[in-house]
Amino acid sequence: MPVTDRMLIGAIASNPGRYDGAGEARYCRDCETIYFASAKDPATEHGGHQFVLLPALNPDGSGRLAAIFQEFIKRWPAERQEQLETFARRKGWDLAMELHYGGGALTDEETEEWQQVVQGELQRLLAEARQLIGP
Ligand SMILES: [Zn+2]
Structure with a gap:
């Protein structure tokens, strides 16, 4: 199922934008889904998949x-x-x-x-x- 605008906006609004922190929101091209990955929780189920980084409304620590x-x-x-x-x-x-x-x-x-x-x-x-x- 393709991602909806609503799903994307939700991910953008809550995207911490820090892989080495609370995580970053990604879109997996192979699964056509949004997921979060971080150094602590690298989302290995998408290992080897192609992804794009989603924008963040307010990345952690960015102000x-x-x-x-x-x-x-x-x-x-x-x-x-x-x-x-x-x-x-x-x-x-x-x-x-x-x-x-x-x-x-x-x-x-x-x-x-x-x-x-x-x-x-x-x-x-x-x-x-x-x-x-x-x-
Ligand atoms: Zn995937």
């Missing part, structure tokens, strides 16, 4: 999503940006971009706006993955 967030909030009023920077200095950017209910800094409206950016980025990475996988 990639936080960087996109910091760029994104520049469209908000300076005062709000300062509040978020102060929050991030104390609790980190990973938490600052979360909804306030979950201990984050964002209101419902802000979260909605931010989620649209995240979804857009996931769609972009999905297209990239589709390109890598091919027809």
